[in-house]
Amino acid sequence: MQPYKFILSGGGTGGHIYPAIAIANELKLRFPDAKFLFVGAQDKMEMQKVPQAGYDIKGLWIAGLQRKLTLQNAMFPFKLVDSLFKSKKIIKEFKPDVVIGTGGFASGPLLQVAAMMGITTVIQEQNSFPGITNKLLSKKADAICVAYENLERFFPKEKMILTGNPVRKDLIAIGGKREEAISFFQLDASKKTLLVLGGSLGARRVNQLIEKELEAIVAQNVQIIWQCGKLYFDEYKKYNSSLVQVVSFIERMDLVYAAADVIISRAGASSVSELCIVGKPVIFIPSPNVAEDHQTKNAKAIVDKNGALLLKEYELETLFSVVFETLLKDSGKQSQLSENIKKLAMPEATQKIADVIVKLINK
Template sequence: MKKIIIAGGGTGGHIFPALAIANEFKRRDPSVEILFVGANGKMEMEKIPQAGYKIIGIDIAGFNRSSLLKNLTLPFKLVNSFMQVKKIFKSFQPDIAIGVGGYSTFPVLKYAQKLGIPTFIHESNSFAGKSNMMLGKDATKIFVAWENMDRFFPKEKIIVSGNPVRKNIVSSNITKEEALRSFGLEESKRTILVVGGSLGARSINNAMETHMLDINTLNIQLIWQTGKVNSERYISKGRAFSNNVWVGEFIQDMDKAYAAADIVISRAGAMSVSELCVAGKPVVFVPYPFAAEDHQSVNAEYLVKKDAAILVKDEDAQMHLFSTATDLLFDDSKRAAFAQNISKLAVTNASEVIVDDILKIKA
């Protein structure tokens, strides 16, 4: 096995597992060639090259639920994407194809299946995406992070691997003091980390924006990843309180952010949950309410039942998020219990499990 195509992206929840899998292949055999295929205009076109891998973009989009008129061109885009994928396969000639979710996964894996090339799916969420479900019946193996995924995929093809977490988070040995200094913050103050996802979370960001003065009053600190949407507004607001607040659109070194934090405020996407379990951080989840089948609430409730997290509904964030988070921040015994309980749910070897099983198939 010398040539591997990895397709998918759109969000960090798809991109980071893809990179973890690629890095594991490279760790075992530095000579292996890995080519990523993404959707033009999406964040993978920036993040994958930053990680040192080549990516080719194709012109593909998903179904637009808010404007049916915009879907009129979807069949043409799909046909065009298959033509682009055909050229990529003819040039690269992959031995296997791996899909991690996102627009580009469907045409790449579907074409690989047409050619008889082994295909592998990684489904990070507790509710499978439609493209992955359509691809599942002809996939070689399907790697999942949750139990009971035979609702969506053939049971005999499923391997429960967990979600691949970035190695710098799994193997982090940075101290809290070093991490805080890297954000220009003080070592003596309690610190909240806010991560609404790579695109941002309006309810979380609006709640934090409202309470900037309270950050100063309580003599606490904030590391605030705003995400892309409305980032200029939030960054401008946060920088007015720069003595107590680090604010930016994206945090490159999440291992440092987790190390610096006493508690975390986060959406409850699959990768966020997986990383927080590995980091062992007390967390207040604000699930995205429009996720398919409300799967983010399902993710968060699983940890709440394990006494490992708190859930604040998106609709309640403006009124209750900040007070809930600060109550946890100043409750040392509760934070310690949450940290202990969430750590028990950590999976640190998912990328190794995935690569092991792929190599068994090819052997």
Template sequence: MSNVENIEAVTGSLSGGRFIIAGGGTGGHIFPAIAIANAIKELQPNAEILFVGASGKMEMEKVPQAGYNIKGLTIAGFERGSLIKNIWLPFKLIKSFLQVRSILKNFKPDAVIGVGGYSSFPVLRSAQGKRIPTFIHESNSFAGKSNILLGKHATKIFVANEGMERFFPADKIAITGNPVRKSIAGSNISKTEALAFFGLERKKPTVLVIGGSLGARSINEVIARHIGDFNPLGLQVIWQTGKTTAAKYLSKAKSLHNVWANDFINEMEKAYAAADLVVSRSGAMSVAELCVAKKPVIFVPFPYAAEDHQTVNAKYLVDRNAALMVKDDMVRTRLFNEITNLAKDKAKQEILANNIAVFAVKNADEKIATSILKTLAGSKN
């Protein structure tokens, strides 16, 4: 039975619905949110979906590109390095709650879905105060504080890992995995086509370097230092520098024919198709995509993630011979050698690719959308 038939078995027919999806800040929140929205639209084509994000953040650009409307809130996170910048934080928070009140009143959602990020908390908290069903997607193995607070009154909580009962009520948890963009999960792009897109050669091994949408300083510094060393070794590079200090790094690669560099890669399915190996942080969404893309990867966990969960993510795969890892404090001395060694070792690449593919989940978005729609349908019957 298809998902559409599953929904019809509960509702009798597809009947639209109004949904707010709140959150963002990084690609790790935005792209799963868009995947969930797309899955809801596939199951209920008449559904109306509105995104709510933080003004000035990445979601204000990426969500409209995906074909959805978005409202921006005047909200920001706590700046640990500057107390002065936090003076206006309480006022921004109050203003964001007032903005959310207006959005809820005008849009009248049947449900609100939170994916993490600054805007997620005021939207879900306000919805819960109005007894609107709320759903949370927690991508990480260590839940954020906002989601923990919201989880107490959430209708259902979707998680990627077992053991999340330490953060959320056990009876509200559904293990679904993390949603991966359909463009990646269903990609059939050939390596030749992908390399042509980046203007690179077909016969050279290709290293994909991705530090997330904002960039990874330690990774970028190593790549920048060795950017001229790849060509003599017969290697070529696709380098997503991230937004932070992008100009500094892009200038290093500008004149090199064996390097494609940009602050962001819009068509990641092509980057994965072109790559022979990947260097990446080990955030939950990066891990999910790499499992689906079936790529040998060297993880460099972000050391300041809550409870060091990026190291936990990477170690889980390293212990199963499904990835390699270089700790952030060892990047300067080890990363470039690890890249060149893996680039030469086709047998190791194949082992890592086959082993990481075992952990791929391609339909998490459908599982989440189906569960939300069934829950809402059940509450109305």
């Protein structure tokens, strides 16, 4: 019997890339002889991160539509046609058994072509409010693995399987890693640690907030690990000190989560899923600049079950200092949030998604 062949596509941000890598790793465990190929968008971060994880990747000449008139928008039809042709060439040459999309610019044309060619396709939808690409792709997909309930208004009910979002395996057991984490990041064990996460590219408004509140936070016997993102590192690295570590990217997420006492984070789907497993007190600051405001909806799914706090960007000036200081001093509230967010975790998500894929192969 020939080894199975899998094509995975997910990119643009870590929130699309790492779930795809997690799924590939699980399938590789089950099928050590299987062949894997990733397809991403040229010049996006997946072109570096996927090879670092040990997989081959091919790039498509594709990008998203901007919200205003730009040259990039004028080029979109040409990029789309080019990507559709290249996707067909890749699929014909590689001959995959299954094509899996976790979101990002490249997954649209790739899954569209795969479905048209009669290849089994699986969508992994991470958000509580799907984007237009996955809504369109869902009509021809064989299965849709979702992380939230009640998505019937977006997807065919008979194709949906509630699995949760894939997360890195090393996050599932961080309980015993605190000492190692304190040593790794050279932290003061007597101080509280605030972890600030703005996503792999960074979040301007979150960075501006931390810059403004830096002295006040440190004055409360708090040390900070501030992941400002690669777009903003040069601007904020000047704040590096013994109490403030400014980084563009964090490789050891297991250790940084283990070290954290309180976390401030955007509400991308992967981040939310990771934070549920980590079970630390979280203040979500959703990005309002995403399709259908889906980050706010992701955060509200947790906040409505008393598993986190939510601050919108327009509330930061007036509410942040009070909310942060109250949470920092209220150990009862910290425990309550931690317990409730953990109840929403789906640590078996990657295995469940792999089960769906295997079932489709063996039909």
